[in-house]
Amino acid sequence: MGLKEDLEYKPPCHPRACAIQDCLAKNSYNEAKCSQFIDALYECCDAFYRKHGDDATTASCPKANLLRLKMRQRQGDGNK
Numbered sequence: 001m002g003l004k005e006d007l008e009y010k011p012p013c014h015p016r017a018c019a020i021q022d023c024l025a026k027n028s029y030n031e032a033k034c035s036q037f038i039d040a041l042y043e044c045c046d047a048f049y050r051k052h053g054d055d056a057t058t059a060s061c062p063k064a065n066l067l068r069l070k071m072r073q074r075q076g077d078g079n080k
Helices: 005-006 014-026 031-052 062-078
Strands: none
Touching: 005 014, 005 031, 005 062, 014 031
């Protein structure tokens, strides 16, 4: 699915959150091996908050302020 479809999914971004869990389970919970899936979820969540505002909620995404912090941290780590 693409970003548009993932944003329209109920709950929004859920397929991307599930992809992280699947990847972690397949890779002995080694987060480094699932970096692309984490980035994809954060991309979806960022688009969700841009569309609906920072007060919107979805079970698949961290709160907007935490999401932005995590995105900055990942960029600083060179993972993006």
